[in-house]
Amino acid sequence: MLSRIAESLFWIGRYVERADGTARILDVHLERLNHLPMDERRRVAQELLAVMGARPQSEDFGLPELLHALAYDKTSATSIAGSLGAARENARRARETVSSGLWESLNTTYYGLSQHRKDVVGTYRFCNWTLERTAMVSGLADTTVSHDESWLFLVLGRSLERADMTARMLSTRDVLSAGMSWVNMLRCAGAYESFLRTRRAAFGDQHAAEFLLLDRLFPRSIVYALRDADECLAKLDPSAQRVGFINDARRIVGQARTFLEFHRTDDLMSELPEHMERVQKAVAQASDAISRKYFNQADELAWVGEVS
């Protein structure tokens, strides 16, 4: 398939997952933010934004600004609206490749973005709506796109972004001075019920962190997402079946995953921020490596002179 199209698909996967992850994080934190005193609220809003990878536009950054920056700002790639807009734009560029169901669900989502009230209550609804729409997009991608190369790029983008998002989600725990309860953290990832069934009722913070980080069966855990990404990379490049050079992207993803998996977890809680940073860095590097290997060929016009 065309490199340019592959790149678009990869980014559709990433942006849709980013919108989903941001909606989950915003939803859970809004609840907490509302209970905080004014000064505290402002500090937390700014730190939350920093964890999501953006810088406040002005000094006066409070709750309304946070909502704008993470939910409604169409110009920013960290907001839900910006991500969904970018996903739709990528789908528009790859429209002849994606199924019409996938394209239409992204397109309809895009037109639905501006039909929400932008206050706190409206944002709860907006987050829920986002989760519904992204679930629909992923579902349609899984059931209406052939599971060939194009789908692999989609899933690759989705898995990498998911690892990144879960890492950010775990990092947000520290921005609240009282700390975010692990129950809320699990709810945020949609993991609460799964976790309860695995651990029964007896659990501590350690176990919850382990679950979101290391569970091999829960699809939103970091290890699971990285393994998914690794599998996609392996299928995309079947040449490296046996001994020999493994491409950069696989090496980075594999290292990040095994580092987590084979790390002694006794002191996990105290090292959590470090781990999270390592995961995010690995995702960024892997994304670069993938784009070097598969997409980077179409930067500009080139003329190869005729050889006579």
Add this chain to the structure above:
Amino acid sequence: MAAGRTGAYDEMFAPGQEARESYSEVADALRKLSLADVSARADSMARTFLDRGVTFDFAGEERPFPLDIVPRVIPADEWTVLEKGVAQRVRALEAFLNDVYDKMNVVADGVIPRQLVTTSAHFHRQVHGFEPAGGVRVHISGIDVVRDAAGTFRVLEDNVRVPSGVSYVLENRRAMAKGLPEAFGQQLIRPVEEYPRRLLSALRKTAPAGVDDPTVVVLTPGVFNSAYFEHTLLAGLMGVELVEGRDLICRGNRVYMRTTAGEQRVDVIYKRIDDEFLDPLQFRSDSMLGCPGLVNAARAGGVTIANAVGNGVADDKLVYSYVPDLIRYYLSEEPVIANVDTYRLEEKEAREYVLDNLSELVVKPVDGSGGKGLVIGPDASHDELDALRQRVIADPRGWIAQPVLQLSTVPTLGGDKFGPRHVDLRPFAVNDGDDVWVLPGGLTRVALKEGSLIVNSSQGGGSKDTWVLAGSPQVPVETLPRPTINIRERVSVWPVESNWRDRQSEQQQ
């Protein structure tokens, strides 16, 4: 449903407000609906178009292409004539293009002046003197046809460069099947969904010699082009890649595209870029849309470009005025569809007449498309006419003049009532070298503003679904009896006892 009358020919109503026979099913269907029903359906059709992204790009903004709920219906006998006329015209233009880029016999034989050909803005010397791979120049064409006040079809202009609009034909039919199902009724409407298949087969057939399994691509200028939707739709329906210039690379007079698995040879390019932007080595060197080396590759026979580079000379409106002569010259046939009367302004008498009667004529630039630069005399102000007069005197080669045609009308929903609006018709033809196939129907464009004669989408035009009625029922006769379908009564279900409570109470009694 009442429609006012103008001097124009109305496609739906014969004089006396009686619906024509071809429209009887449509009239019946609409009569049974209230205006509110019709409006609700029109709204839902518009919403579907927006969701599906059936849009055109206007000044950087995506707009849905308005589709009117009343179709344009063409009876079978009228279509037979149109089909024949369009195919004839395509064959003549094909012969003309082959000739002007080769020996120019048509000039030597005195049919058309040499100067006229060589001064055409789209006569490209870069492609002179070679026959394109596959031997076809006009693969895809759109011949614009209008109906005058007397009810006669006339050709308004030829589009053999990059005719657009066929995607709306395909989408309109889908939308109408859902929007006004009643009108399909018992009549047989000729289907349009064959188009992508026909197009792909023609493109593959004209691949360079010696290629067994040709790779076809659609070349688009990119997502900001006004017809981008059409490019994606056609590439998608043909199942081929949609490439941009930067995806292509020319090496050794062959064309390749960059894929995730390295470079892959491209054999046929369906080009949706203007010639001027196609190849920075030959045309505009500042073009970022094309791919350097394409024209050389085409000259060497390494790639088929459809439509061929240089076709624009046949679109020149002054050449248009010679097309009836070209048909007689190349095909030894009489034209099936007449031209609109056209004044050639280089001829002194004609020019003087036109300059004296500017306010009653339409004056068009010879290389304009999409209604650009056109001046309608009766609608123009005094100053506009003065400016036009100066420009015509300065460059008589650059303009033609035609009488103002009262284009035929079709009732159209505007606001909350129906009224007659002017329409034209663009039938699409696909030429595979052996046969010219004309898509039944084509794109009917409608001027949504009352009284307006300009149907272009960029100037407030919309479209109508175009129905060609089948003359004789073409239902395939089934020779074998259909196997009867067995009813499988066993349906797997999860055994849930939903009524256990009821039973319990029974037992207790």
